[in-house]
Amino acid sequence: MSKPSPNSRYVLLRYLSGALLFRVVFCCCVLVSLLEILALLEQTTPILQRHLGISGIVNYAAMRLPFLLSGALPLSVLIGALLMLTQMTLASEMAILRAAGLSTLGLYKYLVPATLLIGMAGIVLDDQITPRSEQALAAWWNRTDPAPEDGHSFWFHEGKNLTYVDHVADGGNVLGTVNVYIRNNQNMLVRTLHAPRAHYTGADGWTLYDVDGLDIDLKDQKVDRLPRLPAMPWNTTLFPRDFIRLSTGNAPLSTSTIIGMLRGQVPSDSSPGFLKAGLMERFLRPASLLVLLLIAMPVIYIPPRTGTRSWLPVWCLGAGLLFIVVQGLLRAMGNAGLLPPPVATVPALIIFTLGALTVLLRNETR
Structure with missing residues (x-):
């Protein structure tokens, strides 16, 4: 043959x-x-x-x-x-x-x-x-969504800080009830911030409104209440699209996003x-x-x-x-x-x- x-x-x-x-x-x-x-x-x-x-x-x-x-x-x-x-x-x-x-x-x-x-x-x-x-x-x-306040709440870690967001509205430009837990290099809690809402503007970034919180010294077992502020800037690397992603749970992720999460460069709510x-x-x-x-x-x-x-x-x-x-x-x-x-x-x-x-x-x- x-x-x-x-x-x-x-x-x-x-x-x-x-x-x-x-x-x-x-x-x-x-x-x-x-x-x-x-x-x-x-x-x-x-x-x-x-x-x-x-x-x-x-x-x-x-x-x-x-x-x-x-x-x-x-x-x-x-x-x-x-x-x-x-x-x-x-x-x-x-x-x-x-x-x-x-x-x-x-x-x-x-x-x-x-x-x-x-x-x-x-x-x-x-x-x-x-x-x-x-x-x-x-x-x-x-x-x-006519009722965004009924949406999904979530936690995420950004660096050493932990943040809780109750809901996301307006396509990610508005957040409801934001709690920020700030930790030092030893992962000890040093400050908490609470704001009933947060808004995003492209020029000024994120702004927290009606902010109160606590200064915490675990070594001396001392807690001081922070003065209430009508508004304060929020130094976060997240954009509205990131909050939309976090609010949807296990959303599909690109390879670059996954690698950034594993390296700690991108905020993540996944193990x-x-x-x-x-x-x-x-x-x-x-x-x-x-x-x-x-x-x-x-x-x-x-x-x-x-x-x-x-x-x-x-x-x-x-x-x-x-x-x-x-x-x-x-x-x-x-x-x-x-x-x-x-x-x-x-x-x-x-x-x-x-x-x-x-x-x-x-x-x-x-």
Whole structure:
């Protein structure tokens, strides 16, 4: 048998990559459309109650799209790979490729570039697009909120100081009930400041109003009340967008923001373990998609006589869903501090890779 020419290999690579990308994009569009419909069913009433109209519904759907797209990507790769490989097997294309000398490993290699391309697109989506869209959505939602005082309260640490904010209003430009706890280099509390509200202006920065507080000397066990001030500047490095981010809880973060939090350069309300696990999971996304592709590979062994009656695609789909669920559970345990970040992200990749390889080798030796 003659060795395949480089040109024929490139043709096969383009064909398989195009087939996989088309089906992944199609599945992603279907899944994201369903998720958008479900999200709008929940949020349409609040949007209309705020008198935002049809434009508000469109804005919400557009700003929510990157987040939904990021979440649907792994399942889209799994279903897209299953559809492509099953269709090629039932159409006898796999039998022809095998007769031409293409092994299972060779087929997997041809599908790796397209999968890595999708994985890299997922990294860019998670790192740059989703954090910005979610930030814009949170600011817009807060700005149009008729009752911001019922919003989410939160704590954060900035350097050695701790700060409590009761709620955020006007897209982050107004804060309600700000308590600042100032600590010295020995992490001892030395002063507290309390202000019922704070306003931000671009030129003057943050201003606290009706400020009172305490001077605390723990060594001498002495506490002095500070005179009430109608207004005072607040020296903080945070901008309105930072308070919007903190008020939304576990908002998507860019890599630069996560690194800044880990180094103490950016105020944070998350634990280091949570941030490290999120960073590792983001850059391991291409590896996760490669594992999902490997899990889908056994469908090429569907017996010709079985056809669409085979349960093999169902078992592969179940294994892929189990992989996604296990990854989520381990990540949740890592977020809670029960597992270190490497244990919360890597073991699922190794276990399911070994399991999929075992199934493929078993079918090869039949």
